[in-house]
Structure formats: structure tokens, C-alpha cells
């Protein structure tokens with residue numbers, strides 16, 4: 001067996017801890033040997049919990065002070081491009097959380113740096129590695145439900161995202177931070193690119209949560225048209241309160257397929273016939289997609305060991321960002337937006 005891939009975790013927040021947990025407990029092909037986070041208390045806490053020896057304030061310091069093969073970037077979106085480019089320029093393979101970046105120009109900088117330096121670039125679309133989503137994709141590709149005609153994909157998260165992630169000035173908001181997974185999923189399962197989007201948003205809980213950032217929304221519904229002629233819908237709600245809910249329904253010419261369920265465990269309890277049946281719901285994203293997070297890190301480390309390109313890379317990340325930009329422009333300008341408009345406006349970098 002080859003030696004584990006030496007990983008440097010950049011960002012010790014929610015997603016960083018989740019990957020540290022997945023690798024430390026379940027992925028023998030990888031080992032976190034260094035950790036970067038400018039917040040000392042958060043860094044020390046995560047390093048202790050997962051036994052990560054070397055700690056640094058910045059990637060620059062880590063590159064100078066530790067030996068590693070790859071980085072796992074789990075920092076706020078505006079930092080993705082400088083970190084991914086710097087890591088790639090130093091010959092480090094890159095696992096990058098979604099959303100890939102803020103703009104398509106940034107996506108191109110990341111893709112260019114990875115290609116130029118011959119390093120792997122994998123995007124954090126763990127639904128592609130979730131056993132249920134992966135099995136469904138194979139069955140759709142094998143033609144079981146026929147030509148896909150319509151897809152509905154939802155991500156409803158229980159709590160308010162961090163302040164930077166819900167502010168359009170520091171991220172592209174919920175359509176990016178929560179619904180990136182849906183943008184990727186609908187393209188993947190429909191086997192076609194979206195060509196036009198129309199978004200409506202609403203703000204139900206902002207005031208009660210003391211959020212007064214401009215254009216804040218906590219509900220979004222996007223209608224989609226695909227190149228194939230198919231139709232789609234993405235829905236986002238955050239915070240929804242009731243649990244973590246990420247499900248898909250896809251209808252083809254020969255049938256329907258539903259992926260995922262609300263029920264978090266195969267347990268049903270009844271102690272009162274008036275109250276009826278009680279069953280656990282998925283409470284959080286780490287719980288719902290536990291195996292997706294494990295398998296995506298397994299795929300990243302084994303792709304590096306084999307010298308093959310990860311199967312979810314820069315092109316997929318860029319398409320999701322293009323969807324987010326079209327969806328955001330649509331609600332801001334109150335009109336349907338074509339992907340052509342977004343893709344044609346990219347400045348060459």
C-alpha cells in the first residue's frame with residue numbers, strides 16, 4: 001500500500017472540521033499533517049481534536065514550514081482563488097470546497113494554475129459520491145427512466161449560514177453557499193447544461209435573526225431550461241428550521257426517480273395512537289452526507305496516488321458558479337437570464 005497523501009487543511013471552521021473527521025476516521029489514504037487558520041483558538045482546537053501536528057497562520061507559512069502533498073481548502077469563498085492558485089503554483093494538489101469562486105474569471109485562474117502545474121483539482125461536490133445519488137446517476141445514465149424531462153432539486157438547511165456566507169458583498173449568497181450542490185446535481189443528472197434561469201427570492205426570517213444586509217434572502221426558487229429541452233427547478237431555504245433536507249425528483253420519458261428522503265434513520269416509534277408515528281429527521285449536512293464526504297476524500301487521495309484526474313473538477317465548479325451568477329442577476333434584475341449572457345461576459349485572464 002502506498003504511503004498516505006500528506007494533507008494541509010486550510011480553514012478550521014465547519015467544513016474543515018468535517019473533512020478532518022472524515023479523513024482521520026475513515027480514509028487511510030490521507031493524513032492531515034498541517035493546519036492553517038488565522039484564528040489561533042479555532043486552529044488549536046481543531047489541531048488537538050484531530051491530532052494535526054503543525055499549525056500555521058497562513059498558507060505561505062505552511063509552505064515554508066511543513067512538507068505536504070495536497071491542500072484541502074475550506075475557507076470563506078472570497079479566499080478560494082488566492083489560496084488555490086498559490087497552492088497549485090507550489091505543486092500541491094488541490095481539494096477546493098464549493099462554491100469554486102466568486103466569479104468565472106477567478107475560476108479560470110484556478111483551472112489555469114492547476115493545469116499549468118499538473119496538479120489535481122477536485123471540487124467539494126460530495127453529492128456525486130453519496131451512495132444514493134451515485135447509484136441514481138448510474139441508473140439514469142443506463143436509461144432506466146428514459147430521457148430526463150424534468151428535475152427538482154432542493155437544499156433546505158436548518159440554521160442561518162455564517163455572516164460572510166449570506167452577504168452578497170462577501171459571497172454570492174444562499175444560491176452559492178447552499179444551492180451550489182443543486183446547480184451541480186441538476187446538470188449532472190439531466191446530462192445537459194442549463195441555458196436560461198429565472199429566480200424569485202423571499203426574506204421571511206431575516207428580521208427575526210437580526211440580518212439587515214442588503215438583498216438578504218432566505219428562500220429562493222429557480223426555474224431552469226436545459227440545452228436538452230428539459231426543465232428544472234432548484235429550491236433553497238436557509239434557515240428552514242425543521243432539519244437538513246436535500247432531495248431530488250427526476251422524471252424521464254419512461255418513469256420517475258426520487259433520490260433521498262427526509263427520514264434520517266430507519267426508526268419509527270409510536271407511543272400514542274393520537275400522536276401517530278414519530279421518526280428521526282436528518283438534522284445536519286454532515287449527518288445526511290456523511291458517506292459522500294468520506295468517499296469524496298477517498299477519491300481525492302486515491303486520484304493523487306494513481307495519478308488520474310478527479311472526476312469532479314474545475315469545469316463542474318465553473319458551471320455551478322455560472323448558474324449562481326445567472327440566478328443572482330435574475331432576481332436582482334427581475335427577469336430571466338441566459339447562461340450565454342453570463343458566459344459571454346467573462347473577461348479573458
Ligand SMILES: NC(=O)c1ccc[n+]([C@@H]2O[C@H](COP(=O)([O-])OP(=O)(O)OC[C@H]3O[C@@H](n4cnc5c(N)ncnc54)[C@H](O)[C@@H]3O)[C@@H](O)[C@H]2O)c1
Pocket residue numbers: 010011012013014015016036037038039042057058059073074075076077079097098099124125126162177285
Ligand atoms: N460541501 C459542503 O457541504 C459544505 C458545507 C459547509 C461549508 N462548505 C464550504 O466550505 C467553505 C467554508 O465554509 P464554513 O462554513 O466552514 O466556514 P466557517 O466560517 O465555519 O470557517 C471558515 C474558516 O476559515 C478560516 N479562514 C478564513 N480565511 C482564511 C485564510 N485565508 N486562510 C486560512 N483560514 C482562513 C476562518 O478563520 C474559519 O475558521 C465555504 O466555501 C463553504 O461554502 C461546504
